[in-house]
Amino acid sequence: MNEHFHQFFRLLPVNLQQYGIDLFGWYQARQRFGPVFERMQREYSERERWPADRMTDFVEDRLRRQLKLAYISVPYYRRIFSEYGITAHMLDTFTSGDLKKLPLLEKAVVHNDPDILLTEEARRKPGLFFHIYTSGTAGKRIRIYVDAAMHQHTGGVREARSLRWANVSYHQPRTVIGGRKVVSANNSYPPFWRHNRWEQQLYLSAFHINSDNAKAFADKLNDFKPSIMMGYSSGHYFLAQLINEFQLEVHAPKAIIASGERLEHSMRPIMESIFRTRVIQEYGSSENCALATECEYGTLHINPDFGLVEILRPDGSPTKKGETGEMVVTGFANVNQIFIRYRSGDMAAWAEKSCPCGRDTLPPLQDSVSRYEDMIIGEGGCINTALYHMLSSLPGVLAAQLIRTNASSFTINIVPSFGYEKNLGSIIERNIEDMLGQNITLNIRELHSIPREENGKFRAIISYI
Ligand SMILES: [Zn+2]
Numbered sequence: 001m002n003e004h005f006h007q008f009f010r011l012l013p014v015n016l017q018q019y020g021i022d023l024f025g026w027y028q029a030r031q032r033f034g035p036v037f038e039r040m041q042r043e044y045s046e047r048e049r050w051p052a053d054r055m056t057d058f059v060e061d062r063l064r065r066q067l068k069l070a071y072i073s074v075p076y077y078r079r080i081f082s083e084y085g086i087t088a089h090m091l092d093t094f095t096s097g098d099l100k101k102l103p104l105l106e107k108a109v110v111h112n113d114p115d116i117l118l119t120e121e122a123r124r125k126p127g128l129f130f131h132i133y134t135s136g137t138a139g140k141r142i143r144i145y146v147d148a149a150m151h152q153h154t155g156g157v158r159e160a161r162s163l164r165w166a167n168v169s170y171h172q173p174r175t176v177i178g179g180r181k182v183v184s185a186n187n188s189y190p191p192f193w194r195h196n197r198w199e200q201q202l203y204l205s206a207f208h209i210n211s212d213n214a215k216a217f218a219d220k221l222n223d224f225k226p227s228i229m230m231g232y233s234s235g236h237y238f239l240a241q242l243i244n245e246f247q248l249e250v251h252a253p254k255a256i257i258a259s260g261e262r263l264e265h266s267m268r269p270i271m272e273s274i275f276r277t278r279v280i281q282e283y284g285s286s287e288n289c290a291l292a293t294e295c296e297y298g299t300l301h302i303n304p305d306f307g308l309v310e311i312l313r314p315d316g317s318p319t320k321k322g323e324t325g326e327m328v329v330t331g332f333a334n335v336n337q338i339f340i341r342y343r344s345g346d347m348a349a350w351a352e353k354s355c356p357c358g359r360d361t362l363p364p365l366q367d368s369v370s371r372y373e374d375m376i377i378g379e380g381g382c383i384n385t386a387l388y389h390m391l392s393s394l395p396g397v398l399a400a401q402l403i404r405t406n407a408s409s410f411t412i413n414i415v416p417s418f419g420y421e422k423n424l425g426s427i428i429e430r431n432i433e434d435m436l437g438q439n440i441t442l443n444i445r446e447l448h449s450i451p452r453e454e455n456g457k458f459r460a461i462i463s464y465i
Pocket of ligand 1 (some may be wrong): 299
């Protein structure tokens with residue numbers, strides 16, 4: 001749905017919005033749970049049990065098919081391939097080992113010309129697609145083209161490799177915390193959610209999770225009783241913190257599937273104890289080029305039959321196991337807008353050991369995936385989002401956000417709660433100086449809640465330099 005529709009939608013009275021949601025929900029359920037969804041969830045499940053050589057052949061075949069499609073139908077790639085000496089004939093025997101012969105695809109290329117990666121066929125049928133946008137600041141967002149088949153494809157792979165691993169299914173009642181502005185930001189009374197009964201889905205507004213509304217959210221969860229809670233990691237984490245802070249009773253779902261943002265190690269135990277369930281994480285991106293899903297041993301596995309992932313050093317060479325590098329991705333699911341060797345901006349490392357679950361054909365990652373944007377580099381060290389959890393573990397700090405305004409000036413936004421002490425500033429300043437290896441000046445702002453990004457995500461760290 002486009003933004004104009006959303007704006008119009010938010011102006012309607014709640015009961016009329018519900019009619020709209022019923023209609024849209026019916027449409028969306030048809031979009032998500034069609035024949036492609038069923039076929040994909042079956043095929044991804046079957047492939048999970050394939051021997052390694054069969055999976056490798058499948059992935060290499062997918063890669064060749066995607067490259068040939070790009071060559072035949074995307075003028076941009078035809079030009080790039082010929083610049084790098086790749087002919088159509090060479091693509092018949094191309095392997096993942098040959099990928100290094102092709103250049104990396106920068107986000108700026110797609111940002112400057114949103115249609116550049118579209119196939120000629122997709123350009124002729126603009127009405128078939130709805131657009132989604134990647135996260136990031138407005139000036140860097142990228143338009144992604146999604147059609148019903150791709151929507152079902154991503155639903156199918158998540159059903160097989162994420163929900164099923166957690167013993168749940170899309171066909172069970174679920175809540176979602178995501179970036180859709182389903183409720184006007186000015187609403188200060190419930191409902192802060194919208195119910196899509198066709199999908200048994202309750203969509204919770206990430207923008208309204210704060211101390212004033214904690215009880216309303218807990219009451220609604222106790223009434224709706226979701227089997228699964230899905231969506232942004234920070235939304236679930238803040239909700240758990242608030243439920244704890246106000247000593248509220250809350251329904252226990254069968255699983256929380258945390259996605260959209262990095263799940264920090266310190267977030268998981270709080271979420272698991274308050275919701276009395278397992279939290280599993282999922283790494284994906286709006287471009288739908290890569291997907292990593294968490295198994296019962298807590299390991300994130302890359303799904304290479306969905307998209308090929310390379311982890312590279314800044315000089316473009318592949319990293320060793322255990323060494324962090326940038327994820328460069330080649331997606332197979334999107335056959336309309338083709339991403340080949342796309343620099344995701346996300347950082348990860350291959351695991352040094354195999355996972356006890358035995359899914360060796362789905363390579364395990366060492367840890368979670370982090371975003372390069374969420375790091376601050378200092379003169380003698382760096383800060384990543386783990387800092388945020390040092391901050392929120394201080395007494396009386398419900399949430400915090402670090403902003404770098406110039407090389408040595410920082411602002412911290414803090415949401416104080418019971419037991420907050422004003423003299424925390426010097427402790428925080430010292431901690432940041434230790435991590436960055438430089439002197440800083442720190443300004444502390446106390447806020448009622450921390451503003452979210454346009455897409456509802458929480459940014460723990462923002463740098464303006
Ligand atoms: Zn595993």
